[in-house]
Amino acid sequence: MSEPRVVAVSRDDRHRFSKVPATSIHLVAGHGVEGDVHAGSTLKHRYGPHRGQTLPNLRQVHLLASELFDEARSAGYELGPGDLGENVLTEGVDLQVLPEGTLVDLGGPVVRLTGLRNPCVQINRFKPGLMKVVLSKADGTPSERPVPLSRASVVRKVGVMAVVEIGGDVAAGQPIAVTLPDGPHLPLAPL
Template structure:
């Protein structure tokens, strides 16, 4: 079985949907990706800042599995690194199946998983119909109905499968480059499944 690895890295200094691929990114403990609009100890995503700018930033680093790009391609969508706003594109790692608190060593820098990315309507704004690739009903049927906002009460009751990656905070900083192996350390049990953050 292939070893989990980093495929590509991306960052962007401005708040926009996609990020720019880079040769490397620098992670800073407790902050996120150096030079990225979403770096900070407090929440940086604009919708969350409007709700409460004093929330801790649980979305410092966004990771997506490259296998999602294969699923998208099968449905006629061609995606490239950074297109979905991810900082780290991985391969051969079931990101969505890992529990909350999992540590991922990205070749020196370490991130701790905090939750799932909640797919939003911006995905369809980027590519019409793409939301159905990253969101499905509990029975697996794709849907292009937006998921409830993480600030709404429905977030805990909506039975949806979210496939748009995971969010993490930086535990140990350093440079992340493509082709680095990823080492997974699970938290002590009992494990808690990832939920949208």
């Protein structure tokens, strides 16, 4: 695996599936990505069971491993930065296996991991059939349909969600350092 680094950053001020690649993004502690529609101290859900509720925003920043793009490419799908709605595209970090509470230093700014992104039907609307690349059953069999948050026997590959602990600017090329929380470690659950 290569040295952990930021590959690309994205944001969008409107609710759309994909985000717009940017030269840099500014993270604000306790708030998220400045100028991004999902920033704020309360949840910004458009769909699902939490829509309309005032809950703490545990989804301020979406991180995604660029290695998923290689997997998608081998299945016939071409993806680029921001396509899957991520704010930070990473390389060299296996985000999915990190425990809840892990601190990810993005070259100065620091985020704390809060959960897994749960893939939704919009993925297949974006690229028909892509769901089978980003979601599989625990035995590795691809799944072509979204699954309830409560279903733990699936592997979700569309990144992790985080809150901003220390703000600052993030740009491509910045190094990434990971600090695990004190144990016992809890696996990331879907948000």
